[in-house]
Amino acid sequence: MLRKLRESKPLQGTLLIAPTLIFMVGLLIIPLMLTAVVSFGKRNSDGGVIYTLTLDNYTRLAGFSTNCDSGAASCFDPLYVNILGRSLTLALQTTIFVILMAYPLAYFIARSSPKRRNTFLFMVLVPLWTNFVIRVYAWMMILRTQGVLNGLLGAIAGVLHIPFAPLDMLYTPGAVLVGMIYEFLPFMILPIFTSLEKIDNSLFEAAADLGANPIRTFFKVTLPLSMPGVIAGTILVFIPVMGTFIVSDILGGRQVILVGNLIQRQFLDARDPTFGSAASLILMVMTLIVTYFYTRKFGFGEEIIAV
């Protein structure tokens, strides 16, 4: 037996990967399959699952009530479709804003001297390492009606002698967007920086020698070569934004309900794991489709581990 192990390379490889596979299959693939099975089930009165094969949860998600007269006009309620749409829109908005903010900063860091570069990168890491929940709380303090931003605006208005009434910024879609941008900005800066740093200096010299101005050089050389970083950053931002429920919970109150909140409530308050599982599966399919089409052209770079 031992001799066989010493001689067989495939056996050694399988042995080395075995612990990983136990975790990946046991706590990832089986749970995902279980989620799929549960999503076709029915809930019983105490929040348990009756295993059946019904599409009720999916038709409910699509907006068609199950206990409804056929043909009635009021049957269709796009509540959940709207939640899914809102989550997708918010994730796209967040990603776009984050790219626009992260790119110049990553570009600046990549162009600074190697010694300063570490300091600037460190300065990106510190906010990232303060806890996720704590970061949302900071924005809660800033955006509150009696919070920091209103205080600041009030002070400015006072100096300029303009009448000022505090703005209601917390519990709005805008607050959720700002919170999401803040949470995920570093996840875009680091991969873009990594891909910018790799670009060979001689390419810029060549572009300049051939008569390209800085703007042309940027669009023809820098941007295309940094795309792997942007792609990796997008994966790292878009996917978590789609599934996060804390930001919308704390900064959106009950005003902004995303698919993450919907799923969370099915498991905790509403006690309908079958419906929650269906929503979760749809969420997974949505992110996988977007990721697939997005990475098909560029693939995963090693920038994905830049964080």
Add this chain to the structure above:
Amino acid sequence: MNPHRRAPLVLVMTVLVYFFLYAPIFVLITYSFNSSKTNIMFEGIITQIGPTKLVDGNVVQSPCGPFHWFCELAKNAEVINAAKNTLTIAFISTICATIIGTLAALALQRYNFWLKPFSEISLYIPIVIPEIVMGIGILTLFSQVFGFLNSSLGLTGNTRLALGLGTVILSHITFSVPFVALVVRARLSGFDQSFEEAAMDLGANELVTFWRVTLPMLLPGVLSGALMAFTLSLDDFVITFFTNGPGSTTLPIYVYGLLRRIITPQVNALSTVWILVVFTAVLLLQWLQNRESKA
């Protein structure tokens, strides 16, 4: 990249983005010295030292002076317990995930076996699915399995299987392993195998070669993988939220619970401590890395 030219627009954006990143942290820290108990407005810092005295809901005097909320924090048993849980989970899951992930990286980089394509795909799953999907999947699995075992083995009371530290640690290992494997594998791919061949030529067997050549060369990769696993575990909210049970509350879960109730500057004091600890840890690591690269 070319270090010379800098567009003014880039500079302005850089300053603004750094401001955006740091302003909230500055606010958090400032408010941890707030004398206002409700913590809605900043009412100034606590200036007097002496027995705790309240005026109109504001703390005007405290035995700890301006650090009143930090002292309250140190006395808060729930916080201390949550901190203990957070660190226990982070340490155990980091050690396990680092070992498992390093073995996986070796397998994927050095060996061919028929489960390889499947293994590679499965390691990408945690990166491309939202955490909540994974969280509720694991929750469903544990509740079904525990429910089944509890009823079939007739377990009651304290012997009942339930969500707790164990389930949180297992879930944390699961989402950390892929990241460790990726980082270590990236390091292995730029690896000069001639050192190992030399060791074998000189008569070292596979195990000795691994311990004395491969592992030391791999160590920086393994350490950055471990560091990543540790931060992922410390920062995790979503998966912990679904897999923890009574008695296994972590700091993020505890803070989240507070945010939905009354918030005193204690939460800010906790944030300040957290930020300081992380800041010191990162500085220390940078210093260690610099020393290593110079040596």
